[in-house]
Amino acid sequence: MRRKVTIVGAGQTGATLAHWLALRGDVDIVLYDIVEGMPQGKALDLQEAMPIIGSDARIVGTNGWEETANSDIVVITSGLPRKPGMSRDDLLKVNAEIVGSCTKEVTTRSPNSILILLTNPLDAMCHVALHVSGFEPRRVFGQAGILDTARFRTFLALEANASVTDVNAYVLGGHGDDMVPLLGSTNIGGVPVEKLIPAERLAAIVERTRKGGGEIVSLLKTGSAYYAPSAALAQMIDAVLNDRKRILPCSVYTGKNGGGYGIDDLYLGLPAVIGASGVEKIVSVELTPAEREALHRSAESVRNLVEALKGFDPPLLPRN
Structure with a gap:
């Protein structure tokens, strides 16, 4: 039986994700947007490309919700895009209402x-979706760490003049400027990165990674990144559809035991096993004391956003 994936938001990221998924040839894709004619036009254009690339994917564009019924996976990309000079936190209220x-x-x-x-802001939006859906936390998670890690790996590979496939790294924490690249466990072909790249260049790469989204926003001026974010979403979807048990850094709910990181009841970027049921478990990796401290600082930033959602009138999350 063919699986069905709905993409909510047919902008650059949503449409590019539809493109990545259509290459698979084994899924039905629904592209939803409120802009009349836009998802229909993009879906038709993409459908007409299928004979060229030899894919049997079925793509439907719609302005109605009924076409999304009985989806196996729903990806929500809708929201106000970040503009130059705008922080992710500025998007909080309006995007929480859209996501809800x-x-x-x-x-x-x-x-x-x-x-x-x-x-x-991704981690806070996961809280909204969890609350509104009433789903188990394993069935609600977000794409962040894969993208942040990909940026980190890209910059390291360019600096070391190495294949990106040989760069092993994680970026954890909130999807924001206080994300935590794990230098202590980063290696290139098994060689610790500190032996290949000078400390000052590593510090610059860490900073560039943290500002990676803003760098693209400032260059584009009228939008934000969409190729890499949509590719990361496609990787997550593949892990679910094929039950791959991939260990991927995603925004996942830590629950009561803190996921092994001492951080309770919070969505945060952590490595997790992704399979057919969603988030199957959080994977605990060894952190240096500085990395653990940075991760907890990042978690507090996310928690502040969650508390802000509770403080709006009316509240966008239930108050304690």
């Missing part, structure tokens, strides 16, 4: 689906 509304619509029609979030 979209989550209610899709989960009503696809109650057995898995939700993957992209909308910023």
Whole structure:
């Protein structure tokens, strides 16, 4: 039986994700957007490319929610894009309202689906989707760490003049400026990165990674990154559809035991096993004392956003 993936938001990221998924040839894709004609036009254009690339994917564009019914996976990309000079935190209220509304619509029609979030500020938006959907936390998670890690690996490979496939690294924490690249465990072909790249250059690469999204926003001026974020989403979807048990850094819910990191009841970027049921477990990796301290600082930044959502009138998350 063919699987069904709904993409909420047919902008650059959503449409590019549809492109990545269509290359698979084994899924049905629904591209939803509120802009009349836009998702239909993009879906038709992409459908007409299928004979050229030899894919049997079926792509439908719609302005209605009924076409999304019985989806296996729903990806929410809708939200106000970040503009030059705007922080992810500035997006908090408006995007929480958008994510909440979209989550209610899709989960009503696809109650057995898995939700993957992209909308910023990502970790806080996962809390909104979890609350509105009423799903188990394993079925609600977000794309962040894969993208941040990919940027980190890219910059390291360029600096070391090495293949990116040989760069092994993780970036954890909130999807924001206080994300935590794990230098202590980063290596290139098994060689510790500190032996290949001088300390001052590593510090510059860490900073560039943290500002990676803003760098692209400042260059584009009228939008934000979409190729790499959508490729990361496609990797997560593949892990679910094929039950790959991939260990991927995602925004996942830590639960009561803190996921082994001492951080309770919070969505945060951590390595997790992703399979057919969603988040199957959080993987605990060894951190240096400085990395653990930085991860907890990052967690507090996310927690502050979650508390802010509770403080709006009306609150966008239930108050304690």
